[in-house]
Amino acid sequence: MKNKNITFGNYMYNWYMIYKYPKHEITTRNVCLTYINIHVKPSNIGRKFIQNLSTRDVQEFLSNLLQYGNKSILRMKKKGLSNWTVNKIRSLIISCLNQAVRENIVKENVASYTENIRIINVPKNIFTKEQQVLFLNNSKNYRYHLAYELLFFTGTRRSEILGLSWDKVNFHNNTIFISQVLVVINNKPKLKAIPKNKSSIRVIPLPQELMNKLLILKKEQEEYFSKHKYTNMYNLVFCTKKGDVYNPNNLLQNMKKRLKRLGLPKDLHIHSTRHTFATNLIHNKVAIVDIQKLGGWANPDILLNLYAHTLQESQIKAIDELYANFKK
Known part of the structure; x- marks a missing residue:
């Protein structure tokens, strides 16, 4: 041997x-x-x-x-x-x-x-509607506000929003195309493409109001960079004033500070926006397969496991409504 x-x-x-x-x-x-x-x-x-x-x-x-x-x-x-x-x-x-x-x-x-390590899917922490409104209103005049709005209303990951480039924003169809991410590698932000076989590659429709905000940002960016002779190095929607990539950790830390300042629960964090998005869609009776595609989850089983408590609440409500309608 x-x-x-x-x-x-x-x-x-x-x-x-x-x-x-x-x-x-x-x-x-x-x-x-x-x-x-x-x-x-x-x-x-x-x-x-x-x-x-x-x-x-x-x-x-x-x-x-x-x-x-x-x-x-x-x-x-x-x-x-x-x-x-x-x-x-x-x-x-x-x-x-x-x-x-x-x-x-x-x-x-x-x-x-050896014994397999059991993966425990605990209920995910989400923003209530009141907490979401409070947080977004508080950040209205801040540079990350639109990024926060997109996180809440698209279910995207932090890396996906910070990796979004203008050529992936379709102003005619009111959609964004998620195909690349901004990640931290060896303590440095790096833009990389999502592998083609990943379910994370997807098209997400946006409300007209958010598209209008993106259009305003695009025009402001172009005017600013033209005036100061800076270049948007990677054509990113969210970049620094000199056109470089944001460090994803900065967005993370900024959100932590804002949550603390507003006195919101400590168990809320930036990924809670994604959980909030999925939970809100479930409550609005959107089909699991559609939520899966919008959020880029690998398969519906992940959603069923992560949000079983929410699904159960929706199912109870659905059965109660069915019975009530039948009794009328």
Whole structure:
């Protein structure tokens, strides 16, 4: 059996760089390498020789991640990683050891016998209508206001709105085309295309009032850049005064400050706009398949799981209305 003296951490890193790194998008690469370098390699299983690894070793490792795995320097107290993150790390380990079996380095995949990490879909925090009105009214005269409106009324992600370019805005059909995102890679904002096989690529219709606001912004931008001799480098709808990309983290921090200043609940955040959008559509009896397409969810099951509590409320109301109408 070859490579019997290699530690699991080193084997996993080499495996990833050879088999997975060339296939993955840069954001996925960064996440997976963080899992390997920050969590696996320095751990007990990472330092063990691969042929000595046991199912119990892997299970204890996963259990520790759930309890104490968050290594952020911002955490004063030890806190665990999310179930979702630990499940991703488990899947990565299983995939790695499958290759080790194929290469005859180990006889069996001990990680495949570990317990699956249950993903708990807790009810999502949403803005009430009053909170949404309060927040949008408060930000009316601020540069991010239109971006916030689009987040609330399109269900888009922060990266999608900040990655929206003017050539993807159709003023004739009143639609926007989501096909690229602005993400943070190695602490720097980077514009990248969404892979063609992703359901995130979609066309979203907009109300005429929002289209009018976009048109006004476009004209103001063109006049400003012409006057100051700046160039909108990537033709983005939302960019800095010098035409460069916004750092997505700035929008995140700005929203946090505004929410705090308004005394709104601490469990609301920028992604809550997306949950609010989906919940409002469900309450308006929009079909799940249409909500899925508008929001770019991979499949309707995700929506059904995330918003089961909301669906249940709608179903109860629908049954009550059906019965009431029948009794008339």
